[in-house]
Amino acid sequence: MVDNAIELDHTTLGTAWFLAARAMVVAGGSEAMHKQSAGGLYAQAVLGLTEDECIQAKDPAQVSNLTLVDCFSILEGMPRDVGEKILTGLLMLSFMDRKISPLETRLISVVASALDMTQKEVEECCLSARVLADVLAPPGLRQQFAGKSLDGKASASS
Amino acid sequence: MTTDPDNFSFLDSFDQRLTRIARQAEGYVHSDPESCLFKLRLLIETMAQTLVRTNIPSAPSTDLGAMLSQLERGRILDRRQADHMHAIRRDGNAAVHGIAAPSATAMRRLRDAHGLAQWFARMLKRGAKVDRREFVMPPAPTQEMAIAQRDGEALEDKIDTQRDRTRGALLLFRDHAELEYWAPRLRSELEALSEVAAVAGETSIDSETVEIMMMLELEQLMEHPVMGTTARGAHKEATVALTEVRRSLDARESDYAHERERIAMSIHKRPEAK
Numbered sequence: 001m002v003d004n005a006i007e008l009d010h011t012t013l014g015t016a017w018f019l020a021a022r023a024m025v026v027a028g029g030s031e032a033m034h035k036q037s038a039g040g041l042y043a044q045a046v047l048g049l050t051e052d053e054c055i056q057a058k059d060p061a062q063v064s065n066l067t068l069v070d071c072f073s074i075l076e077g078m079p080r081d082v083g084e085k086i087l088t089g090l091l092m093l094s095f096m097d098r099k100i101s102p103l104e105t106r107l108i109s110v111v112a113s114a115l116d117m118t119q120k121e122v123e124e125c126c127l128s129a130r131v132l133a134d135v136l137a138p139p140g141l142r143q144q145f146a147g148k149s150l151d152g153k154a155s156a157s158s
Numbered sequence: 159m160t161t162d163p164d165n166f167s168f169l170d171s172f173d174q175r176l177t178r179i180a181r182q183a184e185g186y187v188h189s190d191p192e193s194c195l196f197k198l199r200l201l202i203e204t205m206a207q208t209l210v211r212t213n214i215p216s217a218p219s220t221d222l223g224a225m226l227s228q229l230e231r232g233r234i235l236d237r238r239q240a241d242h243m244h245a246i247r248r249d250g251n252a253a254v255h256g257i258a259a260p261s262a263t264a265m266r267r268l269r270d271a272h273g274l275a276q277w278f279a280r281m282l283k284r285g286a287k288v289d290r291r292e293f294v295m296p297p298a299p300t301q302e303m304a305i306a307q308r309d310g311e312a313l314e315d316k317i318d319t320q321r322d323r324t325r326g327a328l329l330l331f332r333d334h335a336e337l338e339y340w341a342p343r344l345r346s347e348l349e350a351l352s353e354v355a356a357v358a359g360e361t362s363i364d365s366e367t368v369e370i371m372m373m374l375e376l377e378q379l380m381e382h383p384v385m386g387t388t389a390r391g392a393h394k395e396a397t398v399a400l401t402e403v404r405r406s407l408d409a410r411e412s413d414y415a416h417e418r419e420r421i422a423m424s425i426h427k428r429p430e431a432k
Contacts, residue, residue, distance in 0.1 A: 018330060021330055022330050022331065022340055022344060023344045023347070023348060025330060026340070026341050026344040026345050026348070027344075027345070027348050031330070031331065031337055031341070032230070032231050033227075033230045033231070033237070033240065033329070034227065034230075034231065035330075036328075036329045036330040036331060037328045037329060039328075039329075039330045040327060040328030040329055040330065041328060041400060041403060044327070044328075044403045045396075045399035045400045045402065045403045046396070046399055051323065051324060051327040052327075054327035054328070055323070055326055055327050058326075058330075058332070067347060068344065068347045068348070068351065069347075091368075095371075095372060098372050099372075100365070100368060100369075100372070102352070103345075103348050103349070103352060105365060106348065106351065106352040106355060107348060107351075109355065110351060110355060119364060122364075123364065123367055124388060126367060126368055126371050127371060127379075127385050127388050127389055127392065128388070128392040128396075130371040130372065130374075130376075130379060130389075131376065131379065131380075131389050131392040131393045131396060132392065132396045134376040135393065135396045135397060135400060136396075136400070
């Protein structure tokens, strides 16, 4: 990933992010507004995209012909720090409803593989994502999930 | 002499409380826009309470913002209805806190409320016949107020456009049609990818680690002997970055409020307006 790293323009970064983020919410089977807006907030707050760049990155003329394979190709050429941010953001979207589907797991694996990340690096991204998922969750949702484990039962730690 | 429009009488056969509140709001739209906005906020709060009670009775919150979020998450409200309800909530809150609003703002929210009331009536009694008449603007009582109304309308158009743009930038899918276009396509790509990756022996992430992280509450995570330092750093960084974005969005809303106040105050300076 580092060797073929290229200077990314923000629209390409945005296109890769929004395409991957859309795939993540579809994989999770929940396109709820709070997840969708978390995706946009993440783009602006963490990836540093402007409002205009976000709109341009999602412009149908820009993305309608792209596939996930195209998205992974963009990710392969990304600088390491940006790649980590993308993976962290995807994990965050997945963590927001505190459950993870097999398709989400697969997407995370493929993205991590495209970014050539080690298991340890993925775990670090998981940790940041877990924190971000909480920071970005609407208060009602946080309350709903407090003390719940993955299967929705009260956790031993609560 | 003008005839009062009859925008909300259709609600009578569904919920007479709502008719009463809506008519009060309508009556205030020119003479006291802040009271109109306050009444409209009450109107949508009453609607939201009914929707939560009948659709998601286990929902814990009685706060309007949280109730709207729950209704959005439960897919009771679509994007358009949620946008209108949040706009009424926001402007109603501003009115309660003494921020002056021109009649154009109140009129815009009254029109939103009319559409919401029609939708609400259909939700309340599925299959019921609901009056689909277009909203009729209550006429301004004086020429000066009509001029101020036009100035305010231009500002409200600008605000609506900007809010729509902000929302378009934030959301992953612009609208339901875009979601309908992308969801099956991405799902099918993901499924194909999954099959190929499984055959190729693609390594998966460590689900156990992910599960542990998900189960821990944020506070526990930040106090964790191994993960604590990274978690605290990530929390600080995320909070700073998000605060910055939220601050710029708030600043924009604050500019709108000042502009509205300016128009609202200008009408009071015109002697003919009284």
